Amino acid sequence: MQFDNLHITENYSNALKTLKHSSGIYSIIHQDTGQMYIGRTSNLGKRLTAHFVSGSSNAHLQFAIAKYGLIAFTFSVIELVAKDQLLAREQYWLDWLFSLPAEFRYNFLPTAGSPLGATRSEATRAAIRAANLGEKNPAFGRTGNLHPMYGRTGVLHPMFGTGVSVSVYNLDNELLSSFPSITTAA
CATH class of the missing domain: 3.40.1440.10 (GIY-YIG endonuclease)
Known part of the structure; x- marks a missing residue:
């Protein structure tokens, strides 16, 4: 399909x-x-x-x-x-x-079912944490949500469900329904 x-x-x-x-x-x-x-x-x-x-x-x-x-x-x-x-x-x-x-x-990653496809030892996880402390952290000094769907401003892109309302009209331009977000409309 x-x-x-x-x-x-x-x-x-x-x-x-x-x-x-x-x-x-x-x-x-x-x-x-x-x-x-x-x-x-x-x-x-x-x-x-x-x-x-x-x-x-x-x-x-x-x-x-x-x-x-x-x-x-x-x-x-x-x-x-x-x-x-x-x-x-x-x-x-x-x-x-x-x-x-x-x-x-x-x-x-090529492995089905593992967490994000990878398994890391405690030593590897500790090294990653240490490498990303303070100013070394890519998010250091940034504010807002850091989810990949958010821009630098921390505001979710409207396509992904918030920040925009949706109104549904018929062909005669009469309002049929309104929704607070794209997610709710879907």
Whole structure:
């Protein structure tokens, strides 16, 4: 299954209805570059929303969505999978993805199921903490939320759910509904 033009409400709604409660392996593909993200989920509809509405996923992918817009991306179901097989099947597809050159992937690490794909020793974690103390910390002196979807001002980009209200009108320009945010409207 493939879903594109998800910036159009009707297409997004149809995708959610189709994918609701289905588990499987999916990819999000930048249509112009072929760069992709591969993931697994026990609820494809919910995961679609996590990536495209709430912005709570892979930072590299979220930056690309913010830069190019939803119109540039396709959400594809690679395979529907029983929940107990998700991890193994995701690893299969990540092995394939990581056989490609790095410029074709949004995934950071090749291991399915590990925390962010990496496991670090206590010594490594201590060294990272020490290297990022005080003025060495990339966030030193900055204020506001440092989530990747926030700009330097600390204000969430409107595309990701706050900071903008949504009003829905019919073709006669009559107000049908109003929502305090894009997330609420979705």
